[in-house]
Amino acid sequence: RKEVEQDPGPFNVPEGATVAFNCTYSNSASQSFFWYRQDCRKEPKLLMSVYSSGNEDGRFTAQLNRASQYISLLIRDSKLSDSATYLCVVARYGQNFVFGPGTRLSVLP
Amino acid sequence: GAGVSQSPSNKVTEKGKDVELRCDPISGHTALYWYRQRLGQGLEFLIYFQGNSAPDKSGLPSDRFSAERTGESVSTLTIQRTQQEDSAVYLCASSSQGTAYEQYFGPGTRLTVT
Numbered sequence: 001r002k003e004v005e006q007d008p009g010p011f012n013v014p015e016g017a018t019v020a021f022n023c024t025y026s027n028s029a030s031q032s033f034f035w036y037r038q039d040c041r042k043e044p045k046l047l048m049s050v051y052s053s054g055n056e057d058g059r060f061t062a063q064l065n066r067a068s069q070y071i072s073l074l075i076r077d078s079k080l081s082d083s084a085t086y087l088c089v090v091a092r093y094g095q096n097f098v099f100g101p102g103t104r105l106s107v108l109p
Numbered sequence: 110g111a112g113v114s115q116s117p118s119n120k121v122t123e124k125g126k127d128v129e130l131r132c133d134p135i136s137g138h139t140a141l142y143w144y145r146q147r148l149g150q151g152l153e154f155l156i157y158f159q160g161n162s163a164p165d166k167s168g169l170p171s172d173r174f175s176a177e178r179t180g181e182s183v184s185t186l187t188i189q190r191t192q193q194e195d196s197a198v199y200l201c202a203s204s205s206q207g208t209a210y211e212q213y214f215g216p217g218t219r220l221t222v223t
Contacts, residue, residue, distance in 0.1 A: 043200055043214040095165055099152040
């Protein structure tokens with residue numbers, strides 16, 4: 001079993017749709033959780049850290065369920081510019097970062 | 110402020126040659142990471158530095174790969190006797206404890222071994 005698994009995708013959604021990404025991790029010692037986005041042929045960029053209480057940044061909401069070892073990302077009112085691959089990342093003690101394989105999103109006009 | 114920079118941005122080399130890739134992290138970031146990303150694949154962890162020491166080298170794929178960091182700043186990743194399977198984008202990231210270890214990536218070095 002991979003340490004971090006994500007929805008295989010791709011997701012093709014119309015502009016304005018709400019889209020949810022799911023991620024599970026296998027190491028219960030994981031302490032830090034992040035969502036990154038990666039545009040084609042570009043480096044990953046931090047989208048948001050994920051906190052135990054859940055957190056929101058504009059149209060983006062992240063949730064963490066430690067008991068289920070599950071992380072989610074919700075994008076509301078999706079824009080064309082949201083098209084990218086979304087990477088779930090878990091880490092321990094500021095190291096041992098493990099990136100999930102990513103889920104590709106295409107937002108269609 | 111300045112982000113993570115990497116050089117060269119592109120490198121084409123012949124099989125069997127050695128290459129050196131450079132990473133300049135964000136000033137003040139104590140942690141530095143190297144990853145490899147093959148075309149269409151996910152990120153593969155290579156090595157992690159805390160300061161100038163490397164507590165985790167577990168991702169280095171073979172003894173042809175080595176890395177060092179000096180002055181708690183610049184890092185170089187060296188690949189000796191390059192092979193075609195080394196062709197990939199090599200990404201560097203830095204982070205600090207003060208920002209909960211959020212990683213910030215450089216633009217990468219695209220290595221092509223012919």
